[in-house]
Amino acid sequence: MRVVHLGLGAFHRAHQAWYTQRANDASDGEGWGIAAFTGRSPRAAEVLSAQDAVYTLVERGPGGDLAGVIQTVTSVADGGDVDRWRGAMADPAVAVLTLTVTEAGYRPPSGDLDADLERLRSGAGAFTAPGRIVDGLRARRNAGAGPLAVVSCDNLPHNGAVTSDAVSGLARRLDPALAAWIDAEISFVSTMVDRITPATTDADRETVLRLTGVDDAAPVVTEPFSEWVLSGAFPAGRPGWEAGGAQFVDDVEPFERRKLWLLNAGHSLLAYLGLLRGHATVAEAMADEQCSTALEALWQEARTELPFDDAAVDAALAALRDRFTNARIEHRLAQIATDGSQKLGPRILDPARSRLHAGREPGAAQAGVIAAWILHLLGDRSADPGAEALTARLRQHPDDDAALAAETVAELAPSGDLGSLPDLVREQLGALRATTTFLTTESLRGAH
DSSP, X not given: OEEEEESOSHHHHHTHHHHHHHHHHHOSSOOOEEEEEOSSOSHHHHHHHTTTTOEEEEEEEXXXXXXXXEOOEEXXXXXXXXXXXXXXXXXXXXXXXXXXXXXXXXXXXXXXXXXXXXHXXXXXXXXXXXXXXXXHHHHHXXXXXXXXXXXXXXXXXXXXXXXXHHHHHHHHHHOXXXXXXXXXXXXXXXXXXXXXXXXXOHHHHHHHHXXXXXXXXXXXXXXXXXXXXXXXXXXXXXXXXXXXXXXXXXXXXXXXXXXXXXXXXXXXXXXXXXXXXXXXXXXXXXTSHHHHHHHHHHXXXXXXTSSSOHHHHHHHHHHHHHHHTOTXXXXXXXXXXXXXXXXXXXXXXHHHHHHHHTTOOOOHHHHHHHHHHHHHHHTTOOOOGGGHXXXXXXXXXXXXXXXXXXHHHHHHOTTOOOTXXXXXXXXXXXXXXXXXXXXXXXXXXXXO
16 A cells, blocks of 8 residues: 655655654564655755655754664655646555645635636646646546545644635535535545654755664754644544554544644744844754743743643643753744744634633734734844735834734734734844844844
């Protein structure tokens, strides 16, 4: 049996491919292979194909490195290779399609979806993730290859439902009969995934050569910790991912909230505040008292909204402190800071809404993340296509904290349901300008 994966990158190779390797190692029967396709760039496929898609995974703990070989990726290809993509998706031996296309991949601009719709109508390949999935499912239906499970592995709440909505919506516009087939034959599984996986560096490749004697051009370095919680049906079967510790539950939503509101929200705080204070990695930011104090305050604001008892939350936070202070995992803040316009809603605004619904005000630390993001957008290191229009507007009045706060919160939450959050963001902007002394209005203006 086979898995098809869209979004070949380091996280997939450290997480889903690793779990599948563990499943195969524990199985007495035939193992599962992964046909992996790239998302935005074909580069990963080019590098991996040169070494038969076999690569080294290094688990980097505080005390040392442990290297292992991952052999479950059996083929790699450019996601833009239409014939190979359709052929893989039409294979009746394929039972699962997994996805790591980033948060933004599920909600591409409407113009991109419109363009994909025209390409699909003409028989050409699609560019967006929803478009490629629809194209692949159409090929599967036409081949009579049967049902499968689509499994999102990105940091989105209700990611299975988000995937279903994106795919079914585009399919209905293309062919209502195809949409009906998808509704009847395809399941959409929701998951919570967790494993910190920084971008691989030349130093990592040198480490692998020293540890193994293998000149691996595409190793993956990750932390020892890993978690995967899944909820949904697998109508054509699946690997025995339990062998790697995966959990199958009736409702993944509480686990999503715990991860988004503690780990991911914490990462966003450390990224935006840490970059403003001149840090490069999560561990560096954790060593800065201003960053770590703000992080603890953010966690206290979120913990009251989680459906877990105090002991469970305390254990989760203790694990996060250990993981975030592991200086041997160089998790780059600039990598975490990308696409804040997509990430801050589920990570920061949703727990703030939960506080409001419970009769509490949004927290000052939650507002502080938004304030730090505003200053990040005003600087010269922002990588967020979804915030380009907002950034242009903010740069028209970089000194007016009230306007910056109001405009940003309105952009992130057009419904206007966040109570006093804009006022708190304004206050936090003033505090950040006062405490982050090297960040001046002149430097912000001079960035562009």
